[in-house]
Each structure stands twice: as structure tokens, then as C-alpha cells.
Amino acid sequence: xxxxxxxxxxxxxIKFRVHRDNPxxxxxxxxxxxxxxNYPGYSVICQDMLVEGIHFNLDYFSPEDLxxxxxxxxxxxxxxxxxRPHYIHVSLAIPEKLTNSWLDDFYLSMSxxxxxxxxxIVGGDLCSSKSGVIIDVSIHGSCEKPLTRQGTQPGDxxxxxxxxxxxxxxxxxxxxxxxxxEVAKKKHRRPVPRLDLQSLLQQKNKYIHGLIDTSDGLINxxxxxxxxxxxxxxxxxxxxxxxxxxxLAFQLGTTPEDYALWGGEDFxxxxxxxxxxxxxxxxxxxxxxxxxxxxxxLNDSIRKTEITEFRGWQHFNDFSK
Amino acid sequence: xxxxxxxxxxxxxIKFRVHRDNPxxxxxxxxxxxxxxNYPGYSVICQDMLVEGIHFNLDYFSPEDLxxxxxxxxxxxxxxxxxRPHYIHVSLAIPEKLTNSWLDDFYLSMSxxxxxxxxxIVGGDLCSSKSGVIIDVSIHGSCEKPLTRQGTQPGDxxxxxxxxxxxxxxxxxxxxxxxxxEVAKKKHRRPVPRLDLQSLLQQKNKYIHGLIDTSDGLINxxxxxxxxxxxxxxxxxxxxxxxxxxxLAFQLGTTPEDYALWGGEDFxxxxxxxxxxxxxxxxxxxxxxxxxxxxxxLNDSIRKTEITEFRGWQHFNDFSK
Numbered sequence: 001x002x003x004x005x006x007x008x009x010x011x012x013x014i015k016f017r018v019h020r021d022n023p024x025x026x027x028x029x030x031x032x033x034x035x036x037x038n039y040p041g042y043s044v045i046c047q048d049m050l051v052e053g054i055h056f057n058l059d060y061f062s063p064e065d066l067x068x069x070x071x072x073x074x075x076x077x078x079x080x081x082x083x084r085p086h087y088i089h090v091s092l093a094i095p096e097k098l099t100n101s102w103l104d105d106f107y108l109s110m111s112x113x114x115x116x117x118x119x120x121i122v123g124g125d126l127c128s129s130k131s132g133v134i135i136d137v138s139i140h141g142s143c144e145k146p147l148t149r150q151g152t153q154p155g156d157x158x159x160x161x162x163x164x165x166x167x168x169x170x171x172x173x174x175x176x177x178x179x180x181x182e183v184a185k186k187k188h189r190r191p192v193p194r195l196d197l198q199s200l201l202q203q204k205n206k207y208i209h210g211l212i213d214t215s216d217g218l219i220n221x222x223x224x225x226x227x228x229x230x231x232x233x234x235x236x237x238x239x240x241x242x243x244x245x246x247x248l249a250f251q252l253g254t255t256p257e258d259y260a261l262w263g264g265e266d267f268x269x270x271x272x273x274x275x276x277x278x279x280x281x282x283x284x285x286x287x288x289x290x291x292x293x294x295x296x297x298l299n300d301s302i303r304k305t306e307i308t309e310f311r312g313w314q315h316f317n318d319f320s321k
Numbered sequence: 322x323x324x325x326x327x328x329x330x331x332x333x334x335i336k337f338r339v340h341r342d343n344p345x346x347x348x349x350x351x352x353x354x355x356x357x358x359n360y361p362g363y364s365v366i367c368q369d370m371l372v373e374g375i376h377f378n379l380d381y382f383s384p385e386d387l388x389x390x391x392x393x394x395x396x397x398x399x400x401x402x403x404x405r406p407h408y409i410h411v412s413l414a415i416p417e418k419l420t421n422s423w424l425d426d427f428y429l430s431m432s433x434x435x436x437x438x439x440x441x442i443v444g445g446d447l448c449s450s451k452s453g454v455i456i457d458v459s460i461h462g463s464c465e466k467p468l469t470r471q472g473t474q475p476g477d478x479x480x481x482x483x484x485x486x487x488x489x490x491x492x493x494x495x496x497x498x499x500x501x502x503e504v505a506k507k508k509h510r511r512p513v514p515r516l517d518l519q520s521l522l523q524q525k526n527k528y529i530h531g532l533i534d535t536s537d538g539l540i541n542x543x544x545x546x547x548x549x550x551x552x553x554x555x556x557x558x559x560x561x562x563x564x565x566x567x568x569l570a571f572q573l574g575t576t577p578e579d580y581a582l583w584g585g586e587d588f589x590x591x592x593x594x595x596x597x598x599x600x601x602x603x604x605x606x607x608x609x610x611x612x613x614x615x616x617x618x619l620n621d622s623i624r625k626t627e628i629t630e631f632r633g634w635q636h637f638n639d640f641s642k
Contacts, residue, residue, distance in 0.1 A: 026363050027402070030470075031467075031469050031470050032398040032399075032401035032402050032470065032532075033365045033366060033367035033402045033462070034365070034366050034367065035363050035365050035404075035464070035467040036363065036364050037363060037364075038359040038360075038363070038364055039359075042347050042356050042357065042358060043357050043359055043461070044354045044355070044356050045354060045357075045408065045443075045444065045459075045461060046353065046354035046355065046410075046444065047410040047412055047444060047457075047459060048412075049412040049414060049446040049448050049457065051450060051451075052451075053451045054448055054449050054451070078353075080353035080354070081352070081354045083354065089366065089367075089368040089459055091370040091412075091457045092370075093375075093455060122366075123366065123368060125370040127372045127376075128372070128375050129375075129452075129455075130374045130375070130452060131450075131451060131452030132451065132452070136368075136412045136446070136457035138368060138410055141354070143356070146348045146356040148352045148353075149352050150352075211353075212353060213353060
């Protein structure tokens, strides 16, 4: 037979690249749908799309970066539920100019990241795109007790698992083609989902009131944890700011705190806990406190300033969130 | 507070549109991920992407058509496993020119179709697109016994649940702006996934050797059921061809059988069964038979013609399949 659909050989290469043996799989990649045995506890699903020109620019995103990041932003949602990831679907629309080696690099990087968290790519789509690259990833995971955005109480402390504003620092350095800022650039191109915290989170889940990942900046993500019911104060002198952010702010004549307050895509975890339980999370950064009265205030040692103009981090319009 | 992210009100409208109460939901739409209690049996996942200009054209796809079809093609994959659908994620990238009422019509139609099969939209993404509309849908379902593409044996009969080539008839009528052909146009814009057959399929699953949905035309989908191990004969005089297809072929001076052999997107089910069990599926159309020897032949009452040139149905490049 000749002229059987010629995309099959390309798809076979991708299948080879992403295949992993797994005793929980009932019907593997290659059928109408993927079938697996249920994991203990509850099932967890999330899905996130990345669009060229909106979320990333191929001028400074290699195929390896993109494969990594498209998966990492979804793994971060799994981490923000205190869950474990298992199975990944990837839909990819690409312009014809992109080569098979671009695709191979993309899937190699993505499956390498998946391997780090013992999950695997089990299906998806590959389409032509008449314009840019579009990637949509969904993940199926499981958890014993989901850690949600609900449950925050007035008086709770706001804790961050890591530096804030570093990804935006990297984005600016990349888009303006600045040399150096390697840590920030890596944070932007290859964020590391905080799945390393999963066992700690489940072990201490009784202390955690609310949990979210920082995709839209500290202010916007804290607003979500407060569910429009409460206000909060940010301890501006206590913000975890990386030296790359300080350096870039100095170079551009801006204030580094702005990056931490409004910069998105750090993919750290942000939680609310009662002050009595702060010691359980002493490695986390104390960045603010929830208040009964509405309003968002920036507090330093000498004054308290209310924020009245809110800036949206436009990268994500996720309606599931 | 003013200037909180202004997309929230739009997202709130979508959430309102798609929300359904469901006692199996643990964490509803609105958190980092969606959490639910496992269903009995195995879990089933599929994901499919539709790209404007590749899979559809907005000149003849209303938002209602698109919302319907993007879900229907995925429900068809669930049907082709003999499974039931439960939860849907929808990622949507749209150009800024599309209005909020376009979006509302899209989600209203999609959730209306979901209601017909007792499943619901529980998450997803909404992004800007610098070019056309891109829709990616994933579905989580469940089944007791998955019905796969594997298991076909030489001698098996090929049975189709409905007419073949009708969607392509509709596509041609739409793209050439022909009046009439309403049944074919509806088949193309609003295919009905064969989930109505789910209980029959599970009840008679011991007789079913292989099952697939017809997304890429009879020849290409039969090749998949034969897994490159066997050949098959098509009973050309027995093909289920709708009168719209006959009429269009006559109008264009082509042969209607070509539509059935090569036209994609009918989203009927195609199964292989031992001839002894044909009577169990007497409502299905007998379209061919699997052979030990390789090769694809078209048989009519007077001759047998081998197919040597294969045409791909280019709409779907799904690497999970």
C-alpha cells in the first residue's frame, strides 16, 4: 500500500517519544480514547492553553522551553490542589514552517519534565495552524484531600513558597534582549511547578485554609484567596524579591516591589494559615495578612497605602479559575 | 475597588451558563483544578482540537454550530470506547472581533448538547487569538469494559451504525454555497455522537471485536481497525449512502461511493464482528469484510478492484489515535 496517511510516521515518532510503561493503563495511547484504572482518593483535572503572541514569543522561546512551560503551568495547578499528576493530553497547532526536529525537541523536553513527576503524555492532537503556535494541555491527577482556594479567614497570614516577580523580570529581560538575568529568564521560560511540596501539603493539610498558585501576581492571586469577602495587607518590606529583580528595577528606574505585586507566572504557591500555625511553614515567606475590612493595603514600617487602581495580568484568562 | 480584572465578569457569565449541580463534584469550577469522586469502572479521557481554516470556516459555522461540533467530535470518541461522558474542559482562543454574544451562543449550544448526555462543562480556558478561532475540548468519562480498536480477526464483518459520506456531502454543499442538502449540512455542522448506542454496546460487548468512530472515512478508519495486519473488502453496492450524497454526486458528475469511502467526519461507529454474530447487530449496515491477505478491495457483483492510491482525510491529525 502506498499513500497511507503520511502524518502517521510523524505521529509514530511522537508516540515513541512519549511512551512509558505503566501497569495502571488499560487502553494506551492509540485508540479513540485513553483508559486507566482509577487512583485512590479523588480525581483532579485541569487544562490550560498557551497562545503564541499572547503568552509567549518564539523569538525567545525554544521548542524545549515551550514544551517545558506548557506542561509546567498545568502541573502548577495540580500542585495548587495538593494533588499528584498522572496523565497528560497535549493538543498542538503549529504553522507548517516548523520542522519535525522542532516537534521532537518539544516533546522530548515535555516528556522529560513529565518523567520528573512520574506522569506521562498519553494523548492529544497535532494540527496545522495558519498563524502561530497554540498549545493546550490537560492533566489528570489524584489527591486524598483537595486543598482549595476557599477557607481563608480574617487574620490569616499570606505565605509564599518562593520569590515573586522573578518571572516578569525574566520576561522583560528577554523581550528587551538584555544580557545576564539568567535566573529570571529561566524562571520565565522554565518555571518549576511546586510539586516538591505535595507531601508536606498533604501532611499539614489541616493547617492550610486556602491555597493557590501565583499565576497572575501577588495582588490578583491574593484577591482570589480572599474571595471578595475580605481585604488584605501586603508587608511590602517582607516581599521575597530575587536579586535579578532588584537589579532590573534599578536598571530601568522602577521599583522592584511592583514586579512582586503585579508580575504573573511565578508559579509559586500562596497559602493562607492561622498565625498560630505559621511555625509549621517556617520556610515560606510571610507576605501579608487577611483583614475583615475590605481593601488592599501596602504596609511598610512607617505607613499604610491603599491600592485603588488594579492592574490585570493579562496572560491568563482561565475561566475555570 | 475598581479595575479588578475586567475579564472576570465575562468569565462569570460563562460559569453561570455552564454550571450544573452534581453530587459527584468535590471542588467545582472556579479553583486551580476540578475535583470529583471516581466513577465505577475505568476512567476514559480523550481530547480533540478544532482550528479555524483547517477544520471549519466561520462563513458557514455559527457559534452554535461550533460549540456543538467541538463537543460532538469528542463525545464521539467516548462513544467509540463504549463509555459514558461526565466532565468537559473547553479551551477557546478567539479573535477580539468576536462579541460576548458570540461566546454566549457558543457555550449555550455546547452545554445544551452536554445536557443531552448528562455531562457538563467544568473548566477550561479563554484566550485571545491573533488569528482565527481555536477550540480544544477534553472529556473525562467512564466505562465498565472499554471497546477498543484492537481485536479484529480475518473473516470479521465490518458494520457501520449509519450513513457514510454524508458529512462530506454537507461540507461541499456549504463551501460551494449550494441551496438544499439540509440533512447533509446538518450532519457536517451538528454531528450527533452515537452515545445512544452505549447500552447496546456494553450489553453485547462480548461479540464486538473492534470499534472505532468514522472520523477519517471508511477506508482510513477500516485500515485502523485492521491494524496493518489484515486487508479488507468493501461491499461497494451495500454502502449506506444518503440521498443527499447521491444527489450531490449526480450534480457534480462524481460517484457517490467516493464520498462514503473517503469522506471524513461522519462520526458514526464502525465495528468488526464474527459473521455468526451479525444478527446481534441487524440494524447496522454491512459494509465490508476483513481478510487474511493484505490489500483493500472494492467488491461489487461483477468485479473486485484493488485500491492502490490512498487519500488521507486531512482534517484530523490526532496523535493519540
